[in-house]
Amino acid sequence: MQASSTSSSTETTEKPVISRRLDRIFLALSDVASFVAQFFKEVFMPPYEWKEIVRQCYEVGVRSLPLISLTGFITGIVFTNQSRPSLATFGATSWLPSLISIALVRALAPLVTALIASGRVGSNIGAELGSMRVTEQIEAMEVxxxxxxxxxxxxxxxxxxxxxxxxxxxxxxxxxxGSYVNVAQNEKTSFMSFIETFFSSITFLDINSTVIKSIIFGFTIGIVGCYKGYNSSKGTEGVGKAANASVVTSMFLVFIEELLFLQVINAIRAA
Amino acid sequence: MNPKKPVKGPKEAVITIRDLKISFGDLHVLRGVDLDLYQGENLVVLGRSGTGKSVLIKIIAGLLEPDQGSVTVLGEDVRQLNKRELDALRLKLGFSFQNSALYDSMTVRENLEFPLIRNVRNLSRADIDKAVEEALADVGLSQTINQMPSELSGGQRKRIGIARTLILKPEIMLYDEPTAGLDPITSNEINHLINEVQERHNTSSIIITHDLTCAKTVGDRIAMLLDGRFERQGTFDEVFEDSNDERAKQFYEYNFVN
Structure with a gap:
């Protein structure tokens, strides 16, 4: 456990610098891999902590609603407003709902939600578990x-x-x-007509890919926050570092996953 | 203040430790520890900060893996147990942490219910409430039942921490620095609580401390950790007042003279 992991890190001190750094990277990767593996092992094994799962769903979901609602509504208004002049140049403002639907469903909604969640939820998880680690609450559960x-x-x-x-x-x-509020003010479009155009531009593939992508983002944010918090050390300084590292790492991974997912979806569309 | 009188009667070891060694990198913390805890006694482990006192009880509870040696608790070799067996053994151990380790997001009631609900099956709501109320009454803090840990004083937190361990009726108590950070009056209350727990629940206890007042009040036997080994063991008088060991004398003088 602690003793053996410390001894393995001291063994590396005698090696050259590059080898030591590589060792550290691979040790960290193997640590993350075993953390993820433990999650998949534990998730299917009873007993199931239903009450705690529901409590966490409330913390993550319901408590994030005001921020997500405000951001979503304003994004709709701003994106519609900013896109109008470009479309107006070609006399294509009637295409605004289509543009908004593609932008929102395919990219903005999953990405912005994940980034907001990284900041709000990821940091919260990192700090909470980090604080539980340094105040021995995790060990108290274990004993x-x-x-x-x-x-x-x-x-x-x-x-x-x-x-x-x-x-x-x-x-x-x-x-x-939000987008409809803006469109209704400027183009006098009816709500039904707006919705019809909105949905005519997106397919089931778009919606499914958004859901799957968000599931991957959600898993990433949760596992990164938990990993950083659960393994934090060095007292209160460690708690701050865990919270910070949870946000930075999960945001970075969300962007990487977005890029990779884009390639996969493009390949599916081309097929 | 008179030292506590040692427990009389037949002695059966509930914890046996032999040749226990653990290192953290180049730092050799425990260098061959031998120790016995007998049924019904309060054993105080004394030593300066960083000598591995807390490490010792974390090894006993299976929270740390030693490099070498054997740890037998209630007849079971802790190092040979699988996860399930270790969890079962842990239920017979009560671990009172240095900073109480109360769950911040739960009320006092939920803190006390937590180990009970998870480890004892088929308990009715009334059984749970009764057990919680009894454990709180044991530590004299029934009125705090609906408070959050952040609303409690340091002494109250320690008491609730002890109540949380008592709720599973452990056979052995492990106290990690029970009086650390407390004023002398509250420390004295905690010391008396440790003795009450021993008498009322017939527990055997290891108390980790560097507070000699605590050692004198609660200890049936004192073991002094010096340079990674127990070099002095005995009653308080044997270890300190009748001793010519310079290190023991220095420890005594810093606590009681300075």
Whole structure:
């Protein structure tokens, strides 16, 4: 455990600098891989912490609603307003709902929701678990016969994995509403006509890919926050670092995943 | 203040530690520890900060893996147990943490219910409430039941931490620095609580401390950790007042003279 992991890190001190750095990278990667593997092992094994899962879903989902609603609504208004002049040049302002639907469903909703969640939820998870680690609350759970990984990590990762796609869909809904408010003021379009044009431009592939992408983003945000918090050390300084690293790492990974997912979806569309 | 009188009667070891060694990198913390805890006694482990006192009880609870040696708790070799067996053994151990380790997001009631709900099956709501109320009454803090840990004083937190361990009726108590950071009056209350727990629940306890007042009040036997080994063991008088060991004398003088 602690003792053996410390000894393995001291063994590396005698090696050349590049080798030591490589060792550290690979050790960190193997540590992350075993953390993820433990999640998949624990998630299917009873007992299931339903009460804690529901509590975390409330924390991640319901408590993020005001921020997601505001951001979605304003994004809808701003994006519509900013896109209008370009379309007006070609006399194509009637295409605004189509443009908004593609932008919102395919890219903006999952990405912006994930970024907001990284900041709000990821940092919260990192700080909370980090603080529990340094105040020995995690060890207290362990000695009282409770599996802290299942109670703390599994419940949080399940919550982010299910709640972030839900929040992304909510973002789309509020974005559409914001966009319609702007369109209705300028183009005098009826709501039904707006919705009809909106949905005519997107396919099931778009909606499915957004949901799947958001599930991946949610899992990433949850697992990164939990990993950083659960393994934090060095007292209160460690708690701050865990919270910060949770946000930075999950945002970075969300962008990388967005790029990779884009390639996959483009390949599917081309096929 | 008179030292506590040692427990009389037949002695059966509930914890046996032999040749225990652990290092953190180049730092050799425990260098061959031998220790026995007997049924019904309060054993105080004394030592300066950083000598591995807390490490010792974390090894006993299976939270840390030693490099070498054997740890037998209630007849079971802790190092040979699988996860499930270790969890079962841990239920017979009560671990009171240095900073109480109360769950910040839960009320006092939820803190106390937490180990109970997870480890004892088929409990009715009434059984749970009764157990919680009894554990709180044991530590004299029934009125705090609906408070959050952040609303409690340091002494109250320590007491609730002890109540949370008592709720599972452990056979062995492990106290990590029970009086650290407390004023002398509250420390004294905690010391008396440790003795009450021993008498009322017939527990055997290891108390980690560097507070000699605590050691004198609660300890049936004192073991002094010096340079990674227990070099002095015995009653308080044997270890300190009748001793010519310079290190023991220095420890005594810093606590009681300075």
């Amino acid at each position: 009282s016969g409770t599996n802290p990984f299942k109670f703390l990590v599994v419940s949080r990762v399940i919550a982010t994995t299910f709640m972030i796609p839900t929040l992304a869909m909510f973002f789309v809904f509020l974005g559409v509403l």
